[in-house]
Amino acid sequence: MSYLFGPVPSRRLGRSLGVDLIPRKSCPYDCLYCEVGPTTHQTLERREYHTQAIIQELQDYLRGPAAELDFITLAGSGEPTLNLGIGRIIRAIKEMTATPVAVLTSGALLYLPEVRLELAAADVILPSLDSAIEETWRAINRPLPEMSLAQIISGLEALRREYQGRIWLEIMILKGLNDTEEELDALRRVIQKLAPDKVQLNTAVRPVVEDVAQPLSLEEMQAIAVFLGEGAEVIASCSRTAKAEAAVSDARFLEMLARRPMTAPDLAQVLGLPLDLVQQRLKRLCESGLVAHSLYQDQGFYRSQLHASVDSVPQI
Numbered sequence: 001m002s003y004l005f006g007p008v009p010s011r012r013l014g015r016s017l018g019v020d021l022i023p024r025k026s027c028p029y030d031c032l033y034c035e036v037g038p039t040t041h042q043t044l045e046r047r048e049y050h051t052q053a054i055i056q057e058l059q060d061y062l063r064g065p066a067a068e069l070d071f072i073t074l075a076g077s078g079e080p081t082l083n084l085g086i087g088r089i090i091r092a093i094k095e096m097t098a099t100p101v102a103v104l105t106s107g108a109l110l111y112l113p114e115v116r117l118e119l120a121a122a123d124v125i126l127p128s129l130d131s132a133i134e135e136t137w138r139a140i141n142r143p144l145p146e147m148s149l150a151q152i153i154s155g156l157e158a159l160r161r162e163y164q165g166r167i168w169l170e171i172m173i174l175k176g177l178n179d180t181e182e183e184l185d186a187l188r189r190v191i192q193k194l195a196p197d198k199v200q201l202n203t204a205v206r207p208v209v210e211d212v213a214q215p216l217s218l219e220e221m222q223a224i225a226v227f228l229g230e231g232a233e234v235i236a237s238c239s240r241t242a243k244a245e246a247a248v249s250d251a252r253f254l255e256m257l258a259r260r261p262m263t264a265p266d267l268a269q270v271l272g273l274p275l276d277l278v279q280q281r282l283k284r285l286c287e288s289g290l291v292a293h294s295l296y297q298d299q300g301f302y303r304s305q306l307h308a309s310v311d312s313v314p315q316i
Contacts, residue, residue, distance in 0.1 A: 003053065004020070005255065007069060008256070009266065011235045012200060013071040013124075014071065016072070016102070017067070017069050017073065018075050019072060021049060021086060021089070022078055022080060022082050023077070024040070024078075026040075026041040026079065026082055027077075028042065028144050029078075032174070033140070033174060033204050033210075036078075042144055044109070044144060046081070046082050048083070048085055049085065050085075051085025051088055058072075058093060058096065062097055069099045070099075071099065071100050071102045072093055073103075074089065074102070074103045074104065079106050080103065080104065081103075081105055081110075087119070087121070090119070091121055094121055100124065101122045101124075102125075103124070103125050104126050105127050105128070106128050107128055107152055108152065110127065111152070112155070116163065119159075120164070122165055124165060125163065125165060125167050126168045126200075128170045128172065129156065130178060131149075133182070133186050140174065153194075156169075156194050157193065160196070166197045167194075169191070170200045171201055171202065173201055173221060174203065174204060174213050175214040179220070188229060191232075196231070199228055199231050200232075201221055201225055201233065203221055222234055250285065250290070253285060253291070254285070254290060254291070257291060257302050258303075262301065263301055263302070264278050267302070282302055286302075290305055
């Protein structure tokens with residue numbers, strides 16, 4: 001089993017090597033907008049998931065030919081802090097390489113002191129907060145019933161007090177759900193208390209679980225960034241291009257597309273291949289039934305049909 005994916009072009013982290021820490025779709029949330037798909041194992045239970053195997057694969061990768069990396073990103077097909085070994089993995093990476101470590105998290109477990117302690121060695125933590133109003137938070141993130149928004153916000157506040165690294169708060173803005181003046185005013189008040197280093201605004205630009213999760217226009221997103229104040233930004237597409245990979249197998253294409261839906265330009269960028277060659281390969285893979293193509297917001301997305309062979313589909 002492979003726990004690494006990429007490097008991939010990340011809108012937030014540049015060229016990022018992903019590290020998948022948990023089984024596919026294990027998460028306390030079941031978000032409307034998740035590009036991975038519905039949560040199949042909704043849980044708050046932390047468990048040990050292949051920590052030593054993950055560390056070994058990282059060691060093997062980093063001993064190989066040097067890759068251009070902006071970050072090593074701990075992610076997962078749900079919530080990476082569900083892995084009890086996350087602290088050991090972060091410390092191991094810091095011993096192996098100078099490449100900074102980022103952690104993508106829903107923030108659902110930050111109320112636990114032990115989780116915050118385990119994340120302390122990371123260079124950047126990227127938690128999410130999609131609403132500061134309980135009813136809307138429940139509608140968008142669909143958390144487990146025993147969870148509360150107050151608990152989530154208290155965890156974020158504790159992280160800010162204790163953590164010495166950078167915090168980049170992500171907010172997913174969805175049309176008609178959390179884009180009203182009331183919603184944005186509540187978010188702005190919480191942001192002022194949390195004082196993250198960045199506030200990164202996202203919207204539903206990839207295929208989502210529920211059609212109700214609709215995107216805003218760039219102009220609308222930019223206006224919201226201004227409203228939320230200094231430090232708020234609309235996440236831009238990654239502009240760096242990978243070095244060309246001399247020979248890219250069908251398995252490499254399928255691996256990338258099993259982990260998240262991607263457009264042909266996405267794949268061309270991450271693989272460092274000419275767009276026309278990528279389009280030809282995708283056409284052949286579609287004709288063979290190994291890859292499916294669908295339109296979302298007038299863009300063509302490709303996804304591997306071999307989900308059963310991939311245990312994880314991280315989002316970074």
